[in-house]
Amino acid sequence: MNKISDAFRNKKAFIVFITGGDPDIETSEELIVAMASSGADIIEIGIPFSDPIAEGEVIQRADERALANGCTVDKLFEMVERVRKKISIPLLFMTYINPIFRYGKTKFMRRCEECGIDGIIVPDLPFEEREEISRDCKEFNITRISMIAPTSHDRIRMIAEGAEGFLYCVSSLGVTGVRNEIGTDAVRMIEESKKVTDVPCAVGFGISTKEQAREMAAVSDGVIIGSAIVRIIEEYGNRCVEPVKKFVKGIRSAL
Amino acid sequence: MHKKGRFGIYGGQYIPETLMRAVLELEEAYERYKDDPSFVKELNELLKNYAGRPSLLYYAKNMTYDLGGAKIYLKREDMNHTGSHKINNVLGQCLLAKRMRKTRVIAETGAGQHGVAVATVAALMGLECEIFMGKEDTERQSLNVFRMKLLGAKVNVVTSGTMTLKDAVNETMREWVSGIDDTHYVLGSVMGPHPFPTIVRDLQKTIGKEIREQTEAAEGRLPDAVIACVGGGSNAIGSFYEFIDEPSVRLIGCEAAGLGIETKRTAATIATGSVGIFHGMKSYFCQDAYGQISPVHSISAGLDYPGIGPEHAHLSDIKRAEYVPVTDDEAVEAFEYLSRTEGIIPAMESAHAVAYAMKLAPAMRNDQAIVITLSGRGDKDVASVARYRGVSINE
Numbered sequence: 001m002n003k004i005s006d007a008f009r010n011k012k013a014f015i016v017f018i019t020g021g022d023p024d025i026e027t028s029e030e031l032i033v034a035m036a037s038s039g040a041d042i043i044e045i046g047i048p049f050s051d052p053i054a055e056g057e058v059i060q061r062a063d064e065r066a067l068a069n070g071c072t073v074d075k076l077f078e079m080v081e082r083v084r085k086k087i088s089i090p091l092l093f094m095t096y097i098n099p100i101f102r103y104g105k106t107k108f109m110r111r112c113e114e115c116g117i118d119g120i121i122v123p124d125l126p127f128e129e130r131e132e133i134s135r136d137c138k139e140f141n142i143t144r145i146s147m148i149a150p151t152s153h154d155r156i157r158m159i160a161e162g163a164e165g166f167l168y169c170v171s172s173l174g175v176t177g178v179r180n181e182i183g184t185d186a187v188r189m190i191e192e193s194k195k196v197t198d199v200p201c202a203v204g205f206g207i208s209t210k211e212q213a214r215e216m217a218a219v220s221d222g223v224i225i226g227s228a229i230v231r232i233i234e235e236y237g238n239r240c241v242e243p244v245k246k247f248v249k250g251i252r253s254a255l
Numbered sequence: 256m257h258k259k260g261r262f263g264i265y266g267g268q269y270i271p272e273t274l275m276r277a278v279l280e281l282e283e284a285y286e287r288y289k290d291d292p293s294f295v296k297e298l299n300e301l302l303k304n305y306a307g308r309p310s311l312l313y314y315a316k317n318m319t320y321d322l323g324g325a326k327i328y329l330k331r332e333d334m335n336h337t338g339s340h341k342i343n344n345v346l347g348q349c350l351l352a353k354r355m356r357k358t359r360v361i362a363e364t365g366a367g368q369h370g371v372a373v374a375t376v377a378a379l380m381g382l383e384c385e386i387f388m389g390k391e392d393t394e395r396q397s398l399n400v401f402r403m404k405l406l407g408a409k410v411n412v413v414t415s416g417t418m419t420l421k422d423a424v425n426e427t428m429r430e431w432v433s434g435i436d437d438t439h440y441v442l443g444s445v446m447g448p449h450p451f452p453t454i455v456r457d458l459q460k461t462i463g464k465e466i467r468e469q470t471e472a473a474e475g476r477l478p479d480a481v482i483a484c485v486g487g488g489s490n491a492i493g494s495f496y497e498f499i500d501e502p503s504v505r506l507i508g509c510e511a512a513g514l515g516i517e518t519k520r521t522a523a524t525i526a527t528g529s530v531g532i533f534h535g536m537k538s539y540f541c542q543d544a545y546g547q548i549s550p551v552h553s554i555s556a557g558l559d560y561p562g563i564g565p566e567h568a569h570l571s572d573i574k575r576a577e578y579v580p581v582t583d584d585e586a587v588e589a590f591e592y593l594s595r596t597e598g599i600i601p602a603m604e605s606a607h608a609v610a611y612a613m614k615l616a617p618a619m620r621n622d623q624a625i626v627i628t629l630s631g632r633g634d635k636d637v638a639s640v641a642r643y644r645g646v647s648i649n650e
Contacts, residue, residue: 050547051416051533053428054271060415072545097269097532102546124269124535128259132269132532149273151435159272170273174433 004090004119004143004165007041008200012255013166013222014213015202016229016248017044017094019062021071025079027238036087038245039252041222044121045080047073047095054123056177058227061234073103077115084116090165092119092145097132105133109140119143119165127159148193149173150185160193167193169220171205177227179206187219210254217255225251260449263572265565268448270535274428277435282450284355289457298350305379306335306342308461312469312626317596318616325479325619327612329599330466330628332490339602339631340462340490341372345441347458349376352439359383359434362441363427365392365420365486366557366604367399368631369443374408384408387426390418392556395639417550420486420560424534444487445564448535452564459493466626467497474624480505480615483628484607485578486522486558488567490630495576505577507615508567509607511553512580522551524563525571525578533561538568554583554643555603557631585610587643590633602631603639 007013016035020028032043048066052059080091093112100108100122112120120142125132130144137144143165148156150173160167169190172183182205190201203216204224216223232247233240260266268278288294302308311331319327332340352360360382364370370386377384386403390412393400403410416422424447431440442451445459463481470478481498483491485508498504514520516527524539531540533548541549541561553559563578570576586603589610594600601609605628612627619625641648 051421051425053425053534054273054432056429057415067547074545098540098542098548099546101532102529102542102544123271124532126268126270126272126275128268128275147272149271149275151273151276153276155272155275173273173435175429 002143002165004042005200007090008166008221012217013041013200013202014039014252014255015042015044015222015224016040017046017224017226018229018233019046019048019059019066020076020079021048021066021069022062022230022233023065023237024069025071025075027240029079029083030241031244032083033086034241034245035248036089038248040089040248042090042092044092044094044226045076047076047093047099049096049099052096054175056175056227058178058230058234059176062230073099077111080115080117090118091116092121093117094121097122097125100133105136109136109142112142113140117142119145121145121168123147127155148189150183150189152189156189156192157196160197160199163197163199166200166202166222167197168224169201169203171203171207171216176205178208178231182206182212182216186216190220210250213251214254223255260453262566262569265537265568266449266452267537268535269532269537270448271432273432274435277431278448278450280355284351285450285454288351288354294350294354298347301346301350302343302461306346308335309465310334312466312473314473315597318593321596322613322616324616324621325623325625326621327616328470328473328478328624328626330462330494330626332462333601333605333629333632337372337375338634339368339372340459340493341369341443343461343493344443344455344458344489345369345372345376348439348441348454349380349382352382353380355439357437357439359438360441361385361387361427361430361438362443363420363423364388364443365423365559366555366602367392367396367403367635368557368602370408371399371402371406373441374403374406377408378406385411385430387411387413387423387430389413389420389423392419396556396635398638399635420556421548444489445492445566446487446534446536446562452536452566455489456492456496456566459489460496462490462493462628463495463497466494470624470626477501477504478626479503479619479623480507480625481628482507482509482608482612482625484509484558484604484630485563485567486511486560486604487562488564490628492564492566494628495570499575506570506575507611508576508578509581509611510578511555511558511607512582513552515582516580520552522553522559522561523580524561526580536565538565539563554586554639555607557602557604558607579611581607581610587640589613590636590640599629600633600637601629602633603636605630606633
């Protein structure tokens with residue numbers, strides 16, 4: 001079994017997201033270690049991008065802060081290399097396709113493997129374009145996480161059949177960000193995908209409270225929380241580690 | 256590798272899964288209606304009776320005489336209803352949106368020409384309309400902002416990123432993800448994910464078809480060169496497409512060089528960019544070594560974009576079309592020159608094409624002919640040219 005899907009074994013997985021380099025590389029490094037010790041099962045590290053079209057305002061601002069502070073892909077690789085000596089849970093990069101393409105697809109995946117990245121989520125690389133990176137992912141053992149959305153309908157089977165690691169289930173239409181209410185599409189999407197795959201399904205987009213996390217975990221194999229954590233980082237700056245730990249522990253206890 | 260929506264290696268569908276259903280539906284609808292007799296008839300009637308097609312091909316006698324070389328013709332897309340070529344695409348896409356039972360249209364705009372065209376046709380067809388425009392552009396094109404509001408559209412001022420066309424596209428895509436059930440995104444240029452580059456090109460290729468007929472009628476032969484400005488590149492591909500298989504016709508796209516291609520204040524994508532994947536397509540982009548999209552600059556809000564349509568990227572690679580940089584200074588001079596010489600005020604975007612023709616024509620023989628596509632009219636740019644020249648006017 002894949003190391004990423006292993007993180008779902010015998011429990012509801014808790015997947016956390018931060019933008020790498022927000023507010024700076026050192027804080028991201030501390031945050032990753034702190035979240036791992038506070039009950040996160042998988043950590044997504046966002047590579048900041050100038051034009052993150054799938055993100056809401058909270059993560060857009062995080063990307064801007066990280067870039068303004070000089071964060072680059074190379075600095076993130078070095079950071080992951082250091083972090084890898086301290087923690088063993090799966091680490092994923094969440095990145096738009098252009099930073100991978102421009103870095104060089106093969107070189108990028110090779111560096112991922114060297115540094116200890118286990119998987120990659122590319123929000124602007126749909127099923128139809130997966131071959132752009134699938135060969136390099138395979139060669140360097142980087143799991144490409146597939147996404148399904150409320151609009152996927154009959155596409156779900158096709159996408160789920162080839163899924164590895166886990167299936168990222170986008171809870172509702174729109175961009176990332178905290179939502180008061182999360183639609184009920186997730187239940188239907190997960191049911192559909194379970195017909196064709198054993199790969200676990202995690203729900204993301206909009207989850208911020210214990211109640212929402214518990215509700216989504218009840219119908220899935222795990223939950224993904226991003227904007228709610230990034231909002232804490234925005235509020236506390238480089239003193240965010242303690243409040244983020246507290247938040248992660250709180251969600252963990254609810255699952 | 257599937258070849259759908261590819262121009263050589265360029266194009267594709269690099270978009271979030273949430274949008275895939277919408278672009279697949281659009282592709283299906285377009286395939287169903289593009290040759291459907293009732294759709295074609297309705298579109299052609301609108302193009303004729305509402306937009307005012309065919310647009311004129313005007314022999315610019317004064318300019319020809321003054322430059323002393325090739326004969327110069329102006330393809331007068333500025334004479335269309337709403338004042339630019341954008342209406343050709345918008346009528347087609349809105350008609351398609353109606354067929355798809357969408358009740359709402361959204362669009363990005365740079366100079367405001369596309370936004371005005373969408374607001375206009377939305378008013379005509381009874382569609383709800385929201386336009387996204389970068390803050391910087393709403394300031395330099397305030398007249399067009401008011402026009403859109405007058406036409407009943409909601410104008411959303413985009414304050415993210417560089418606050419120009421690229422950011423307006425980002426914001427419109429984000430909006431589309433939230434409301435794809437009832438909303439059609441009327442993309443304004445030959446860019447974005449498949450099928451947009453193909454749909455927009457098909458809806459604009461009427462420009463080139465008319466250029467062929469009109470030049471043959473006037474000169475008894477094909478033009479020697481067709482020149483158009485290129486941002487995303489819709490008026491250019493519309494002008495070029497008819498002549499791609501006519502090797503005697505030089506096809507020249509004029510990119511906005513801003514302060515010059517040796518500076519960072521430029522938007523000349525082919526001249527200074529590199530291959531990347533952004534806004535749904537693989538093409539050339541202005542970007543740094545890490546793939547971050549670069550802030551670009553042009554005096555023309557409509558060309559102030561860090562990418563170029565994928566078909567242009569391909570035409571450039573195979574050397575079927577040439578792409579040349581034209582600076583702000585050259586464009587402003589051409590803007591003033593055409594106004595003075597022919598009594599025609601071109602859009603600042605189109606002035607980039609005029610500027611290059613001014614260099615090219617004197618080097619050609621007087622039995623040769625150039626067609627410049629005047630993609631739009633320049634009323635909207637008068638205030639910004641005044642500012643550029645340090646003249647204070649009250650709009």
